[in-house]
Amino acid sequence: MPDREVVLSEGYLGDVSARSTEELRRMRDECVHLETEISYLRRLAQGRIDLLRAELARRSGEADFDLIEELPRILTPRPRPEAGSGRMPHSITPSHSEQDLERELDGMSVVDPRTLGPGELDDLLRRLEAFERKLSDMRRKLFARIDVLQSELARRLDLSTADD
Numbered sequence: 001m002p003d004r005e006v007v008l009s010e011g012y013l014g015d016v017s018a019r020s021t022e023e024l025r026r027m028r029d030e031c032v033h034l035e036t037e038i039s040y041l042r043r044l045a046q047g048r049i050d051l052l053r054a055e056l057a058r059r060s061g062e063a064d065f066d067l068i069e070e071l072p073r074i075l076t077p078r079p080r081p082e083a084g085s086g087r088m089p090h091s092i093t094p095s096h097s098e099q100d101l102e103r104e105l106d107g108m109s110v111v112d113p114r115t116l117g118p119g120e121l122d123d124l125l126r127r128l129e130a131f132e133r134k135l136s137d138m139r140r141k142l143f144a145r146i147d148v149l150q151s152e153l154a155r156r157l158d159l160s161t162a163d164d
Helices: 004-008 021-060 071-075 099-106 118-162
Strands: none
Touching: 004 021, 004 118, 021 071, 021 099, 021 118, 099 118
16 A cells, blocks of 8 residues: 555655656556545545535525435535546545545544534534545645656657657
8 A cells, every 4th residue: 555645745756767667657556546545535525515515505594405305416426616637536446545534534424414503513514624625635746746657657658669
């Protein structure tokens, strides 16, 4: 399992042109693996955020619906403005290597937002939004690394085909 702190560290890429092709592929695969894990957790956080926002709208009178009946609509993934690159994941099923992030998210579980007091609901929403922003930042960094590694691999492929 790739070490998230190592992969996200400033010196992770180093001089990519000096690395072997096999090492570049391994590094790219590490980044892709982590991005899949983090994307999965981010989507779980977004679902909880959507649920809490729907409950806030219901409480404020902005929307009139039964929260339970509306769960399928509330939790249906929708395009988001900060959705990222829109890349298709290599794997949809995470391996749960990011256990510390999973535990952090589990500490912000939502059983029934209708039972939360206004302060509790606001606090939980703020914590989930901060967690989602942290995951989004990690994803951006991982995509940047994937782009660098992929570009170097493509450059090498171009050079090898040019020699033919």
